Amino acid sequence: MSEFERIARLRALFEQPSADVQLGIGDDCAVLAPSAHPRVWTVDAAVAGVHFDLAFMAPGDVGYRAFMSAASDLAAMGARAVAALSSLVLPEAIGDRELDALAGGLARAAEACRCPIVGGNLARGHELSVTTSLLGECGARVVTRTGARPGELVYVSGPLGGAALGLALLSRGVQQPDAAACAAFLAPRARLDVAALLAAHASAAIDVSDGLHADLHHLCEASGVGARLELARIPTLPGFAALARQLGLDPLALIAGGGDDYELLFTAPAGVPAELGVAIGEVTREPEIVLLDAAGAPFAPGRAGFDHFR
Amino acid sequence: MSEFERIARLRALFEQPSADVQLGIGDDCAVLAPSAHPRVWTVDAAVAGVHFDLAFMAPGDVGYRAFMSAASDLAAMGARAVAALSSLVLPEAIGDRELDALAGGLARAAEACRCPIVGGNLARGHELSVTTSLLGECGARVVTRTGARPGELVYVSGPLGGAALGLALLSRGVQQPDAAACAAFLAPRARLDVAALLAAHASAAIDVSDGLHADLHHLCEASGVGARLELARIPTLPGFAALARQLGLDPLALIAGGGDDYELLFTAPAGVPAELGVAIGEVTREPEIVLLDAAGAPFAPGRAGFDHFR
Numbered sequence: 001m002s003e004f005e006r007i008a009r010l011r012a013l014f015e016q017p018s019a020d021v022q023l024g025i026g027d028d029c030a031v032l033a034p035s036a037h038p039r040v041w042t043v044d045a046a047v048a049g050v051h052f053d054l055a056f057m058a059p060g061d062v063g064y065r066a067f068m069s070a071a072s073d074l075a076a077m078g079a080r081a082v083a084a085l086s087s088l089v090l091p092e093a094i095g096d097r098e099l100d101a102l103a104g105g106l107a108r109a110a111e112a113c114r115c116p117i118v119g120g121n122l123a124r125g126h127e128l129s130v131t132t133s134l135l136g137e138c139g140a141r142v143v144t145r146t147g148a149r150p151g152e153l154v155y156v157s158g159p160l161g162g163a164a165l166g167l168a169l170l171s172r173g174v175q176q177p178d179a180a181a182c183a184a185f186l187a188p189r190a191r192l193d194v195a196a197l198l199a200a201h202a203s204a205a206i207d208v209s210d211g212l213h214a215d216l217h218h219l220c221e222a223s224g225v226g227a228r229l230e231l232a233r234i235p236t237l238p239g240f241a242a243l244a245r246q247l248g249l250d251p252l253a254l255i256a257g258g259g260d261d262y263e264l265l266f267t268a269p270a271g272v273p274a275e276l277g278v279a280i281g282e283v284t285r286e287p288e289i290v291l292l293d294a295a296g297a298p299f300a301p302g303r304a305g306f307d308h309f310r
Numbered sequence: 311m312s313e314f315e316r317i318a319r320l321r322a323l324f325e326q327p328s329a330d331v332q333l334g335i336g337d338d339c340a341v342l343a344p345s346a347h348p349r350v351w352t353v354d355a356a357v358a359g360v361h362f363d364l365a366f367m368a369p370g371d372v373g374y375r376a377f378m379s380a381a382s383d384l385a386a387m388g389a390r391a392v393a394a395l396s397s398l399v400l401p402e403a404i405g406d407r408e409l410d411a412l413a414g415g416l417a418r419a420a421e422a423c424r425c426p427i428v429g430g431n432l433a434r435g436h437e438l439s440v441t442t443s444l445l446g447e448c449g450a451r452v453v454t455r456t457g458a459r460p461g462e463l464v465y466v467s468g469p470l471g472g473a474a475l476g477l478a479l480l481s482r483g484v485q486q487p488d489a490a491a492c493a494a495f496l497a498p499r500a501r502l503d504v505a506a507l508l509a510a511h512a513s514a515a516i517d518v519s520d521g522l523h524a525d526l527h528h529l530c531e532a533s534g535v536g537a538r539l540e541l542a543r544i545p546t547l548p549g550f551a552a553l554a555r556q557l558g559l560d561p562l563a564l565i566a567g568g569g570d571d572y573e574l575l576f577t578a579p580a581g582v583p584a585e586l587g588v589a590i591g592e593v594t595r596e597p598e599i600v601l602l603d604a605a606g607a608p609f610a611p612g613r614a615g616f617d618h619f620r
Binding site: 022023026028031032033034035036037038039040042043044045047049050051053068073074078079083086087089118119120121123124125129131133135136138142145146205206207212222229231265270306 | 326332333337338339340341342343344347348349351352353354355357360361365383384389393397428429430431433434435436437439441443445446448452453454456468489492515516532548559564587606
């Protein structure tokens with residue numbers, strides 16, 4: 001298929017009705033309706049061999065996961081999704097069938113986020129990459145990383161460590177791997193479902209993409225505070241610890257250091273609704289991060305999140 | 311430098327004061343002020359070996375050109391620039407010095423477009439790529455590709471063929487190449503300077519990125535019309551035709567088929583201000599594109615624009 005035939009196919013796959021969109025795929029730019037509220041804007045790239053591996057991921061998983069990891073940044077600001085642009089660099093190995101599957105994954109994720117994909121770019125290259133730019137809109141409040149105050153609690157919106165466990169299972173080629181852990185890695189969900197609740201309650205928030213310890217560090221640094229967490233209070237998938245140990249992995253290291261879960265890590269006064277998250281620690285005045293294990297002993301994560309340049 | 315040190319350096323380089331921006335680099339998303347007018351949104355990727363070649367381009371040129379080619383899409387809609395996100399995939403060969411130069415090129419282009427870069431993404435990869443997402447804002451009118459009507463004239467905002475000639479000079483390693491032609495390729499300017507005039511006069515517009523013939527085809531197809539152009543009326547750089555022939559290239563083929571000039575191709579009734587563009591032909595009812603040479607004979611471009619997948 002030519003570039004323009006491919007664009008026509010993507011257009012059919014990506015369009016969703018939306019009051020925010022005046023013009024979708026097909027011109028030099030998409031056109032969005034004026035907005036009465038602040039908009040939030042992010043971009044995220046997923047690169048073959050760095051963020052995903054086609055050896056154990058189908059192209060549809062690549063598209064789904066790439067979109068959700070970008071959309072997660074909107075959730076962390078307490079925003080709803082408005083629209084997305086998808087820029088694909090496609091090596092020759094990605095033929096029409098693989099592109100359809102990849103785009104199908106993008107479209108499924110976009111639909112789950114109620115977010116039309118209104119444009120993008122197709123380019124040839126040697127390395128598959130999926131770059132997603134998303135606009136979101138906030139209501140009365142924009143949640144940033146800077147509002148955490150000593151005495152507040154630290155919360156998380158759902159289980160951590162599952163994606164790192166799933167990646168370990170998939171990359172080692174384990175037969176009959178745990179379905180929930182694999183799904184946590186392959187098909188994470190951006191927590192847009194609780195974004196409005198987050199905006200109503202949280203003083204500061206970030207999504208867990210680099211890993212709990214690293215992302216908590218970002219939030220605390222931006223707010224000028226510290227935090228003390230009890231790792232045993234962090235929710236995990238059923239059977240998580242036993243399965244990690246079977247693989248020779250430290251469950252606490254996966255919880256504290258593993259990224260890619262895309263749950264929301266946030267601070268708020270006590271009394272947050274249970275559907276938004278569970279308290280796992282407290283904000284402290286001293287600007288340091290203390291992680292405690294079940295016995296109350298300090299836990300030092302070996303690896304403080306993923307850094308592309310170390 | 312670590313990823314986070316690199317982000318801090320880019321932040322210092324990219325920030326510009328802007329009433330549109332409530333929060334720039336440093337959180338999960340940038341935050342933009344509400345808008346009273348429609349916004350236009352685009353993304354463009356520049357990939358090493360496809361869109362540029364570090365063998366004859368400095369990293370600063372790569373950044374500058376990548377930004378301008380993306381910003382050109384805003385100009386084609388008649389919009390002013392609001393803000394940009396820059397997503398970089400960096401191979402190991404791009405060290406701190408090369409990244410500084412690349413980012414310097416992005417920052418110079420962004421400043422020329424009066425467009426703050428408010429966020430982005432850094433990722434490791436094997437292949438250098440620069441993906442730029444831009445938001446623009448229109449005034450009373452959004453210019454699209456669909457408004458051309460038979461009887462109107464076709465205009466171009468400036469010289470064509472120069473970038474293709476410059477690329478030929480650079481890629482062949484010509485000693486003392488023509489400075490204007492090289493600049494047309496290395497440092498194109500997005501025509502944001504005439505975007506407001508375009509919105510006041512044009513019935514339809516597109517930027518010349520794929521090449522005159524291909525882009526005119528896109529515009530005519532979207533409008534359901536055809537066009538007849540006199541190629542001799544198209545402005546070119548001084549000495550263009552003689553220099554092309556010295557290289558064994560057909561000047562008309564460069565004008566009709568060469569892309570990357572980023573001038574605006576548009577339709578309007580007669581009487582467009584000279585600073586916006588010059589008439590080069592007319593819109594026709596018959597949905598075909600006729601290019602005429604200086605003798606009035608039909609000219610068939612050998613290559614109808616760049617297609618990434620042919």
